[in-house]
Amino acid sequence: MADSTGLVRGQLRSLVERIERLEEEKAALGADIREVYGEAKANGFDIKTLRRVVSLRKLDTSQREEEQALLETYLHALGMAGEPVADN
Amino acid sequence: MADSTGLVRGQLRSLVERIERLEEEKAALGADIREVYGEAKANGFDIKTLRRVVSLRKLDTSQREEEQALLETYLHALGMAGEPVADN
Amino acid sequence: MADSTGLVRGQLRSLVERIERLEEEKAALGADIREVYGEAKANGFDIKTLRRVVSLRKLDTSQREEEQALLETYLHALGMAGEPVADN
Amino acid sequence: MADSTGLVRGQLRSLVERIERLEEEKAALGADIREVYGEAKANGFDIKTLRRVVSLRKLDTSQREEEQALLETYLHALGMAGEPVADN
DNA sequence: TCGCCTGATAGTTGCC
């Protein structure tokens, strides 16, 4: 573990606090998301369906990203890498 | 399911977009957290231990919150509620 | 926990053994898979690419399953469920 | 990458199919394991505890294997190898 | 060969 000066104590404290702060914000966003679903439900939407729609769109995204990654892997395997394909 | 006017389509779109936006931010925070752990590691801290520390503190917090909630329940039952106990 | 006769001891033992047996077989399959990748490599294939291909195909599958699930969710939400869509 | 004859295509297909088949079986075993845990639960066992037991036994095993390996290393260094120590 | 990083797995939490 890091050297045993009192300095380390301060570093540790700082790190822990930053992490906890970020996790707090993350949890808050989770709560926000749940809230939006709740609002959707109140407006007559079926939450399960809504979740599936979101999930499906996410799958689409991963699919596209995977295809891109596959292409780059091919290029790399063929020794043709290096910022190979512009995104536009 | 919500009424089938075109309005619903707009609502749905809006909901999905809000959710996706929030999930994006949430994911970004996850990345930030990972980054902090990385920084910790670079400073010689053991990530696994650090995680344990954070997790333990979280447990402590929820225990304290639970006890706090119980206390407030008692106070409320006694007709003595209202920002009853400062945390410091 | 379950009643304290000696019987329970036997049940427990049996459960643990079944689980351990299954996990062993599972680990063996993991080894087999690694072996196939190794064979692929020996035949000149790029493992990373191969993994991506497999992963991409898996994504395709999930995508299709998700779409099917979404459809069923819609049908259910509309009160039209019950073995709604044959797979053949 | 492997040579570009049509043969490669067949090899690739075969490899992917073998991998997918194995992964399928692996997933099936995972399902079996979950099923056993479910059965355990139905018989009044606490799943979390049960998992811990299995995990501990696994640790024991690897520790014992490690010790065994160390012992064999010593024996080998002393020119005394060959099925040296029975497990019972 | 070692360290990093991604993908797999187990545990936890929220929903029904």
Place this chain on the structure above:
DNA sequence: GGCAACTATCAGGCGA
């Protein structure tokens, strides 16, 4: 109270 989604942990593979 059971089930499913999500998060966090862990192990194996890849690159340096």
